[in-house]
Amino acid sequence: MVSPLNFVSLLVLVNSACFVDSQLAQKESPIINTKLDKRKKILTWNSRRNVTQQECIIDIPFEDPIRPTVEVSDDNSYACTFVNHLVHRGANLTVNVTADGQVYQEFLTIPNPGKEGSGGTNLSCLIYNIRFMNCSWMPGPAAPADVSYHLYMWASLHGNVSECSWYILDSTGTRVGCHFENLDEPHNTDNYFFLLNGTATRPPPSNFWTRFPL
Structure with a gap:
């Protein structure tokens, strides 16, 4: 038999655990399934919960950062394309999203796989x-x-x-x-x-x- 005091303690523990789980979920990045199609130069990702802002940033050596428009789908999938930009020198890609008032980031790198001056x-x-x-x-x-x-x-x-x-x-x-x-x-x-x-x-x-x- 559970005494009233023990029951109250159990309730507090359960509520505390739920609160901790909620906090951990909020700290976890909503960005998942980040994929880069290197040939077509399309970056895609999904969000595990609602986000209020999203952007892509492309950093190419010797050029200013580029922020292409993010395409948003109804199934919480996102995509940005950078077909107008040459990345054979390599590039760094950044995804920024805002969820629950907090900014999350995901980074990807397009390496230059070869020796400078060796490409066609x-x-x-x-x-x-x-x-x-x-x-x-x-x-x-x-x-x-x-x-x-x-x-x-x-x-x-x-x-x-x-x-x-x-x-x-x-x-x-x-x-x-x-x-x-x-x-x-x-x-x-x-x-x-x-x-x-x-x-x-x-x-x-x-x-x-x-x-x-x-």
């Missing part, structure tokens, strides 16, 4: 006869002798990514261009997005990312 340069592309496209680039001045470049293309921000299947080689056997066939029907708002990276024995070349309006 002067990428340019030309569409002809509506369905064909030729792209060309120059090897970086510090590119390793055995460098093998890879060009990826997608025709919309959320479209499928395709690697070049027909590379053009220079006299040394280095990939310096690509031929694409069977492009989709063009639209007035189309953009083509490109990622040029590469492989080598050591060290790997750095990445180059850009987009061209149609």
